Amino acid sequence: MSNKTKASITDMLRASNLSITDTRVKILELFIDSNGALEHSSFEKLAGHSFDRVTVYRTLQTFLDKGIIHSIPTTDTSIRYALCKSDCSEHDHHDHHIHFKCEECGNTICLDETTVPEIQLPKGYAAHNIDVVVSGVCKECK
């Protein structure tokens, strides 16, 4: 982790009116380093048990609220999170990209270059949010 990245992490936190704490910086570092979606249990493993489970929960919830990360739906019981790259803010997420889950390596990634297609809903349904999760084989594993 370069000093440059560390500086941008503190900037991110300040921009969301969050105080700079070791846990928050570390979790953001993990997001940046991982370059993909992380599930909850990953943080404890990756961070080497250096902070409490409860703190991780609260930190992720805070990041979600502030529009720093977004959650990705899964068909298992874990929730995955990834950094918001567009300019999301508090109560105003607008990540409109597709998520890809590789069946080989298990990684889930944000396909930032994609956009979710227009969905034609039956009459009477109003859409607020659309989640598209594609599973298959990623370009590393093919």
Next chain:
Amino acid sequence: MSNKTKASITDMLRASNLSITDTRVKILELFIDSNGALEHSSFEKLAGHSFDRVTVYRTLQTFLDKGIIHSIPTTDTSIRYALCKSDCSEHDHHDHHIHFKCEECGNTICLDETTVPEIQLPKGYAAHNIDVVVSGVCKECK
């Protein structure tokens, strides 16, 4: 539950080479009656604690394996299941419809009349399955 439906339930089970047991019949009845997606905890409530939690888990897993039900991704930790209406079979699910989760009533339903759109993936990615979950307000709640 009419006798006619009961007969078709036993047919469903026989078609998948599953023995006819009270639990399996009851769970299929609940699916048919609910007309939507059920999450795990629903079964225990709806069935009035008439069978064990473990049995429910195993039954749902069996139904998933046999292509009788499909799972629907969520951003919470619950998994929702719904009956497959197309002719899915063991190891060969091909439900290509959109799922809708209502933010008002909380219900999740299969929009059987819809089809998932073509998704343009970046080079190197191979898609096996596409899940589209739209959240918003359903036609009952608007």
Next chain:
DNA sequence: TATGTTTATGCAGCAGTGTTGCGTAAATAA
């Protein structure tokens, strides 16, 4: 830099969820 106030963290404890092993009961085959 030192001090007071606000905020985040860690811990203990709890409820809910999902899994495994094993003996018993039920369903199917004969």
Next chain:
DNA sequence: TTATTTACGCAACACTGCTGCATAAACATA
């Protein structure tokens, strides 16, 4: 009806997510 196969129920366990509260850390102010 009996034998064999399969499913069920129970006990026990691990994991997950949450809450309250005391303490520690971060921030604002002087």
